[in-house]
Amino acid sequence: MEITLLGTGAPAGLPRPDCPCAACAVALGPDARAATALLLDGVLLLDLTPGAAFAAARAGRSLTGVRQALLSHPHDGPAVEVPAGVPQPGRVPDGQELTLLTGHRVRAVAMDAPGTGYAVTGPEGQRLLYLPPGGAPAGLEEPAESYDMLLADVVGRPDALAKLRAVGAVGPTTDVVAVHLDHDVPPGPELGRRLAAAGARAVPDGATLAVGVYEDVPDVPRRTLVLGGARSGKSVEAERRLEAFPDVLYVATGGSRNGDTEWSARVSAHRERRPGSWRTVETCDLVPLLAEEGPPVLVDCLSLWLTDAMDSVGAWDDAVWAERGEKALRERVRELTEAVRSSRRTVVAVSNEVGSGIVPSTASGRRYRDELGRLNAGFAEQCEQVLLVVAGQAMVLRG
Numbered sequence: 001m002e003i004t005l006l007g008t009g010a011p012a013g014l015p016r017p018d019c020p021c022a023a024c025a026v027a028l029g030p031d032a033r034a035a036t037a038l039l040l041d042g043v044l045l046l047d048l049t050p051g052a053a054f055a056a057a058r059a060g061r062s063l064t065g066v067r068q069a070l071l072s073h074p075h076d077g078p079a080v081e082v083p084a085g086v087p088q089p090g091r092v093p094d095g096q097e098l099t100l101l102t103g104h105r106v107r108a109v110a111m112d113a114p115g116t117g118y119a120v121t122g123p124e125g126q127r128l129l130y131l132p133p134g135g136a137p138a139g140l141e142e143p144a145e146s147y148d149m150l151l152a153d154v155v156g157r158p159d160a161l162a163k164l165r166a167v168g169a170v171g172p173t174t175d176v177v178a179v180h181l182d183h184d185v186p187p188g189p190e191l192g193r194r195l196a197a198a199g200a201r202a203v204p205d206g207a208t209l210a211v212g213v214y215e216d217v218p219d220v221p222r223r224t225l226v227l228g229g230a231r232s233g234k235s236v237e238a239e240r241r242l243e244a245f246p247d248v249l250y251v252a253t254g255g256s257r258n259g260d261t262e263w264s265a266r267v268s269a270h271r272e273r274r275p276g277s278w279r280t281v282e283t284c285d286l287v288p289l290l291a292e293e294g295p296p297v298l299v300d301c302l303s304l305w306l307t308d309a310m311d312s313v314g315a316w317d318d319a320v321w322a323e324r325g326e327k328a329l330r331e332r333v334r335e336l337t338e339a340v341r342s343s344r345r346t347v348v349a350v351s352n353e354v355g356s357g358i359v360p361s362t363a364s365g366r367r368y369r370d371e372l373g374r375l376n377a378g379f380a381e382q383c384e385q386v387l388l389v390v391a392g393q394a395m396v397l398r399g
Helices: 022-026 052-058 158-166 189-197 234-240 261-273 286-291 302-312 318-342 363-381
Strands: 002-007 037-040 044-046 068-070 097-099 105-110 116-121 127-130 149-152 175-178 208-210 223-228 249-252 279-282 297-300 347-352 385-390 393-398
Touching: 002 052, 037 052, 044 116, 149 158, 189 393, 223 234, 223 363, 234 297, 234 347, 234 385, 249 286, 286 297, 286 318, 302 318, 302 347, 302 363, 318 363, 347 363
Parallel strands: 044 068, 127 149, 149 175, 223 347, 223 385, 249 279, 249 297, 297 347
Antiparallel strands: 002 037, 002 208, 037 044, 097 105, 105 116, 116 127, 385 393
């Protein structure tokens, strides 16, 4: 089964008309995208968009063989003209199945937002799932058979991908293609990086893909370190890397700090931002967690882990530090980095980058700065990918 993407953008397209934002300003040439529409084997059209006939012609295809046109979401704006020879588009009721004379079977999947998803099975058994913009399946059977291809709003609804992974509908061999792309993420390298972190990819308008054929999609890094200064967006970046995966274990190393209302507000803001399916544990005992089998782990953050470790070895007392504290801390850091190296879990860790600012005025402050630099360097050495976040922008240092 072949699928030609006549468009891969949001319903308003990319760039949006009359939008002055930075993402729209650079969405030119191959990064410009028409509203998403799919042509399957030349006989099934999913979503009819303005200029579909011209888009098909540019891709070397024709709509003259279309036997069925289906809509996945309500269309806002002026009515779209139906090209000559194309049947009047409609929608399949949720849960019902439509069989074409060509052998294609289309089952309508109920969504949690206005719209309809379509599970299509080709004549030779290949299976794809197409979801509307802003939608996730309302109910999923568990366990489910993995689709060969998923086309979905990966940027806008990463939780939909997480739900599909949780029940097995998206597996290791599923080709995840992002569609309905809008101006939420700048196009080009930044879009590719974010999608790769979710195990997905984007293709240009007019691309023709073979469903069920293996595509060399970048693997999701198994160990990632996200560095950044205060309020740089490093925690958001770390969370974003796992929001398309279910059952994430969020490890908070800062504790509750009873009585500190400002700290409680920070913790609440972090908790509300995380998906509801994530589990949170407050601990600095990271080594046993990394040794266990289980879902992905997000550690936020290593700098607070180091504070706890330095407290426990008496690092703030010069005499204790010189006698045994420094050696004890080195051993703890070594145990942690070895645990990261041998862990079979997907690990994303956050840490502060503090060595580029003003030199601390106290010996203890300088000691902490130096030890955090050593910890970050040792941890980064064990990671496939290392990012530095500055002003909310992630720069790839490794991977």
